[in-house]
Amino acid sequence: MRCPYCERSGSRRELHAHLTDDHAEKVITDTTWGRRFMELQCPECDEGHRTEVKPRYNDPTFLEEHYREIRLVAFDMFLYHWQDQHDQETNDE
Numbered sequence: 626m627r628c629p630y631c632e633r634s635g636s637r638r639e640l641h642a643h644l645t646d647d648h649a650e651k652v653i654t655d656t657t658w659g660r661r662f663m664e665l666q667c668p669e670c671d672e673g674h675r676t677e678v679k680p681r682y683n684d685p686t687f688l689e690e691h692y693r694e695i696r697l698v699a700f701d702m703f704l705y706h707w708q709d710q711h712d713q714e715t716n717d718e
């Protein structure tokens with residue numbers, strides 16, 4: 626698979642880690658009406674993935690600490706889309 630944001634490519638697992646650490650800013654979190662959401666827009670089509678962050682993440686300090694965990698979840702969802710909708714090969718698993 627290749628990274629949708631840069632030239633890097635690798636296995637799904639490698640890309641998952643790469644996206645989480647190197648493209649962290651692609652995951653946007655916002656709070657609407659007291660509910661917190663994270664959003665990740667596919668760079669190649671109009672599909673966006675917007676998910677409510679679990680209520681236990683609502684504590685601001687908790688969110689800060691677990692922001693990486695939230696990104697892991699967001700990019701995991703995105704990689705399914707990336708594989709299925711944009712014909713990316715999986716080199717492993």
Ligand SMILES: [Zn+2]
Pocket residue numbers: 628629630631632633643644647648
């Ligand atoms: Zn990249």
Ligand SMILES: [Zn+2]
Pocket residue numbers: 667668669670671672706707710711
């Ligand atoms: Zn897409």
